[in-house]
Amino acid sequence: MERISLKEVNKSYQNKQILKKLTFDIQGSFGLLGPNGAGKTTLMRILTTLVPADSGEITMNDELSWNNQHVVRSYIGYLPQHFSLYKNVTVVECLLHLAVLKGIKKSKAKEEIDSLLQEVNLQEHKKKKIKQLSGGMLRRVGIAQALLGNPRLLIVDEPTVGLDIEERVRFRNLLRKLGVNRTILISTHIVEDIEMTCDYIGILKQGEIIFTGKKEELKALVAGKIKEELLTMDEADAIQDQVISLKQQEDKCLVRYFVENQEKQQATVSPTIEDAYLYLTRKGE
């Protein structure tokens, strides 16, 4: 599996620094979390070579530098956030077009497309035009095109945005499966996507990476700091800065919140990724 290393990567737009000296490694199935405006999309665009970094270094396995744009591109499969293709062309025609452009011979491309469509469960829809596909199907076509040529690094930007629950679950399972044998980078602001598909997590906040590590390491950061209990609305309002989630239950609310006070720690619950993410992103606000 490939390891992508970032060293002091900076990027500015119109005098505003979007990414600040990012230094971390991407490996396995890696989820990049962060609130809107954290710089995720900019980082993804740099990693996909769509835009160059202002400074810093990115390498694959300490060998291949991102300065070598054309070679890097041949190792990458990319599913953009707003993926679409030409409306009047069928799924197979689109994929074949992309496969040939990626340098796959036509005869081999047909076999590969068949196998990928099987993998993303679109065999039955391969002769449908792009305009006839649902949002979920289109995302799966996106994954199929990203996987053409068996790239060493798969980059997926906001994979489940706009999908219904059923499609979202199916898509997460697919990503999980794809991450088994290759490095996959998933950027999202939906914590659930990461929780179900990634082993490694990076959290980006205001252009800085505030955490990288395994899922368990992230959860461990907030172990003993999460409590869940029934409170009145007034009580919940009193601790609103600490609230993680709130569910209405008759005249009271089941409130999940961070505990700052050590004495109350006996009654804590086991933390989730979302708890840790919120804990880290709220820290210092």
Added chain:
Amino acid sequence: MKFINCYNFYLKILIRTWIIPILLLGIFVFGLYTFLLGKDLNDPTLVLIANPIILALMVCYLFIGIYVTKIDEKDEIHETFSIIKNAVLYKTLAKWLLIFSSIVLLTVLFYVLYLYIFLTNDFNNKTYFLSVFKYICLYWGLPSFVMFLLGNLLSLWVRGKLVYLIALVIYSITIPMNYVVFRTEGNIPSTFRIDKFLSLGEPNVTRIYNSLYGFSLDLIHWDKIVLVVALLTILFLLTWKKKHVISQAQLKVSLIPMVVIFIGSVIYAIQPFQSLTDDDGETIRYYRQHKIKEDNSFESPVSFKKYDIELSTKSNLNALVKIQAVNTADKKIKQVRVGLYHELHVDQIKMDNKEIKFKQKNDSLTLYFEENSWKPNDKRLLEFKYEGLRSNLYFGNTQAVYLPNYMPWLPSENSRPAFEIVTNYHYLHRVPHQPSEKKTYHLKVDGTNKLFTNLSKNGDGNWEGVSSDGVSLLSGQLSSKVDDGVRYVYPNTWESQFKQPNNIKKYLSDVAQAMKTTLKDDNLKVPHTIYFVPNQNIADGVPYGGTWWNNDYLIWGFNQRDYPTHPFFRTGYLGDFTPQLIFARTEHVSKQDDFTFNILFSNFYGRALNNTLNLPNDGVEMAIDTLFESLGDSSLDDNIDALEIKQQLNTWLRSKESLNQKSPVYKKWNSLIQHPTSQKWNTLNDLLKEENSK
């Protein structure tokens, strides 16, 4: 492989839009309709020059250009392909080739359609039909492709719907009819016209086809397209670099040749050249502004005996002329005036291989050789180097050559202006400049394939001979045939009119015979060559300037507007033409070029001749009325009462004897033309008075 894949992919996309195939099919059907309309009008040239199909093609390809870029420029598609190595480049080039091939296909289809409709047994000249193909390529095909590229570039630069507005503005200023937008239609006396500069189509859309020059297919118009395509490609390359579509190395490799092509085409465009324009008023404007009073200094004291002429007829006329000249005066001369058309700019003059000073003003050159005065009977070698020609009456480039003997395109002893503005109606009159004695000519021409001349061919590109008629050179969209001993040279679009030209010969023979008998013009005969050329334009006013009846050949001029939509040489036309023929002959034999005196004779005598030849006189009588109206006191001699001579002419016209071509009045009148005196108007007046009193 990648390229073909992209080509086929975009072909599918465009076909499946439906609207684009329907649009192109619609344009083709519309083209078919206009061609059939042209067939009904029997004018195969009009359907090309003034066909609105170019407007449809240009707008169609402009929007196709926008569309095919827009479908790829959506972020969701652009990003997917941007990270595939060279994908955007392959896709863009494939789109260009696809559109270019669609344009080639349409061009070929239109051409095949044109051949199918207009190619007949009577009208099948290869040169003409080849020029049609070039025309369709240059003015229908290439502008469409340029519009496509423009649309493409615009939608790379401008996002959203604003691009359509900008595209419409660009369309309106680049179409051939953009003079409507700039309000510059008509003959604007300006060397720079913004509408012409920006137009991507036919530059002379408002003028009718010139059957000698052909379509406006000069290299300069091809160069313009090359220049625009090179400029657009440079802009594309810079845009692609900015968008990371190409690398720095790719930019360098592709930018350098494009910049070289661009600079080359700019350099070519700023070189002097001659091309057909739609400004027919240039010549008449020039001579209105440069009126020259006639005096004796127009006749040179030297005689030119032998001409060695080297011509290059490429982008414009370049000439190197060596002349053996003799001082025929009885005294030394230190300067001499010779005639040369003002559009020919002299670079250098040498005398006996030494450069001498000169001054060029209007249609004359003054040569100065104070320190080396020219003794009587002394022979000298004069060498003139000059280039030029720009207006629409005379040509000297790759596409057409029209340098007739009556025009001073060679330095001549006669330094009178080439044209004169005559009568109250400001008619443009060609002042005769053919030599009055035999001269030897050696001619070498580079740049013209098929040249017609009165000299004899002596090897490839060389001609020579002795002639008292001067030299006439013609080339262009001309055909020739020999029938019954007469060689006919005529525009290839007039082919059908010369299928059986014996009626032309008979007409000329009758006119020549009658004139020879009555006017004692012993040299007059049916010429062995007849050049039928459109050498007059709308500025001429009257049709008396273009016909020239020399001893050996006849230049039968007609107006550039004339088109053989019916059998042309009908009795009506021939009747109208008789005075022109007579005038042409008087111009040849007259010792004094007096337009009014000669033109009146030509019409009066022509009327009588028509009567003898049973040709109608309706046109001639109308022409006489017009002439009477146009004659002012200044047209006549100072010592004659205009009213009185008009009255005498009118009375004569109403007499039966005026229709007798053998009448002594015509013999004496002709004698006054051949041997003019200062009292010729009074003599004519007395003659008419005497005849009218009988």
